Amino acid sequence: MQTKGIWQIAWQSMRSNAAAMGGLFMVALVMLLGAFAPVIAPMHPATQVLDFRNVPPGFHGKVIRFKYAPALPEQIEAVTSVKKTDLHIEFVNLAGKARTIARSQYISEDNVYYLLGTDHFGRDIFSRIVYGARISLIVGFSASTISMLIGVILGAIGGYRESFASKLIMRFTDVMFGFPALLFLIGITAAFDPSLTVVFLAIGFVSWPGMCRLMRGQVLKVREELFVSAAKTLGFQSQRILWRHILPNCLAPILVTYTLGIAGAIMAEASLSFLGLGAQPPTPSWGAMINNGKDFIRTAPWISLSPGIAIAITVLGFNLLGDGLRDALDPKMQGK
């Protein structure tokens, strides 16, 4: 007979939960996009084709890439036709003007396809969304991990024993809860030079109190369990009992909150980037992309809509996954 741990049982019950698997699929999709961004994205996220600004989704075009000199940056221009000779390349741009460059200046001639259109700098929105997935995921995981580490450690200390330290921790947590989270975040990020590092550190430091209270409640519950008394009478030190016996039995709700926390952190990052306090241009952050498009929302709504949908899918995915985990890890599901 094969033995099954609690995680295996949870996985089995999650597999039959369609919503949770949908969530897992969305999360996996976004993760794959982020992981293989250079392969998937047709263009570099910062590449501008100024001739193709605000073009709608599904637009086809032709561009030529060349350099005036090896040390100078690459030029991209939209063309209607290209003629090659042994020594020269002759091309006609969108305005109908013909130009000639030397063969050595020429790099390539590409057909471009803008699946989701371009923004007002002529950057490919699909490529930016694919690269933006990396930023959202990095911020989501880092911030939620920071929040979990702080919350779990403080909550475990706060719950295991009644002491001056534990009271101090819990009152500090109450104080942290008193601040409106988004305002607090804006305050922190505004105080530093805006960067992604500041953003995820700030989100992590603002969002731990919920995790801390949850962990404390869990520890208060689990420490009264008989196997903890058993560990005590067997002679284990209290540190070992806390980390080896109590903590692993508190992990299920922590994991659920961690997953939901990723969704929250992605939203927070998008909000901050929308306000210009997050990743700075030309970093393709989804929140900043929505902001970029807000002036063109009537004429080129795809600029804001596409990253908005990406955020919605990612956040929905993590929320569905978190809810699925909650159902799967429900203590009532664990066979006695």
Added chain:
Amino acid sequence: MPSVVSLQGVSAYYPTSSDSFFVQSGWTRILEDISFQLSAGEILSIVGESGSGKSTLGKSIVGLVPKISGTFAFRSKTYNPLDMDHLREHIQIIFQDPYSSMNPMMTVSETLEEVIRLYPKTEELNTRMSRLLDRANIPKDALTKYPHELSGGQRQRVCIARSLAVEPEVLICDEIVSALDVSVQAKILNLLKDLAEQKSIAILFTTHDLHVVESFADNVLVMTKGKIAESGSVEDIFQNPANDYTKSLLEAVPGKNHAKESEILMPSSSS
């Protein structure tokens, strides 16, 4: 025979919570003036109905009760149960509920290995492990299983093995067979009896089942309302109970009660 564990004038208390914010919570006395001695290889059974304090008595010896008074001694040296980490390797307790006394996240082998490593001996881990499995009669294929995959009897065996891994001199068994099937009960009791005889482990065995006491224990201690009603050898107490409470307890045993009932129902035939 010199006593391994002795208690003198022991009382134990649990906190009472107060409903009112302004009234301070107090302490309720669960045990009152308990004194007895336990010798090596002895099986002492503590009997009493629910709420008589027999479980509290066992727990107080290993410091699982928040407030205790009186004198506890191990091998004639007094100790404080609330600060007895140096005595853990000598005194062990096994709980009534085998379902919740194992860490659900650890397999059987992890559970046992952890304790074996805590008390290093000259012998190798594997040797000690297989001897424990033999002694507690745990099949080898149970090692990789988690608690929820074991039966109640198997779990209780693992709990016994876990306590034996410490190689204690005193084993407190808090109603350890109450949650088990009768057939499994007998096997566990035989195991304990062997331990007392072969390893001279002193066993304090709380139960409400007088059948178990009669067949298994050397001495018995009858408890009611947190006090000792009567104590003595099993034969003495079962043959000539002196205390009224002991008598009523013995009469409440199903087999004996049945005889009495028939007397009441058919007075003509018996007179």
